[in-house]
Amino acid sequence: MAEVESPLKLSGAPPPPEGVGGGHCSEISTELIRSLTELQELEAVYERLCGEEKAVEKELDALLEQQNTIEIPACS
Template sequence: MADISPLAAKRCNSSSLCSVSMDTISSLTELEDLEKVYQQLCEEEKGVEAELDRLVGQEASIHKKMQALQRMGPSLQLIGSDASQLSGMITFTCSLAENVSRKVRQLDLAKTRLYNVIQRADDILDLKFCTDGVQTALRNEDYEQAAAHIHRYLSLDQSVIELRGFSKSSLCWVFTSRALPDLVNISAVRLVP
């Protein structure tokens, strides 16, 4: 009696197809060995039939699922197209928001500069008012009014005064050159820090 080697006569599970090779069957000479191989093949056939029945039983369910997937195909394409459009819109909106943000920063900078210019213009007008006031007061010999204008001048921002090319000493010189010496000395002592 020829022994069937485990490699020659493999059992198979339901997920793979296997059987005893034809060479093994041809080499068998004993009836007992042939019956064993036959029984093994019958058992394999039963397993294959059971698997086939199970798969055939799922055919209706699989068919329904396939139909549902086929119906979803155009919808999925539409969703893909919509997602692509949405991505483009988001990208456009993002770049638009960045542009708006840049413009807002530019406007804010322009507003700050404009505010500084207006402030500087107000300071220059104040300076002009002070110098004109001092000159007018000195012409009219109103020394108290001239001293008030000089006091206001001394309280102005130093950068405005430097912008105009005046210095505190130059305005005091204008005052001292036109006023009475003793009145100037009294005012200068009070005004000059």
């Protein structure tokens, strides 16, 4: 079996810095995912996507914590 590339190599780009997001799509293209045929490659990409999902959930939680502050109008 061929040696498995790391998720970093599979994505073709380094992961974004911690806390960076703001609506960016995954670093892994749909075309790349569709081209994968080896189970180990698919598992590596899946792990990378799971990591991205956790980062998005963390960012969403932080935004939701700010929701009340944003929605409460300032007293004039």
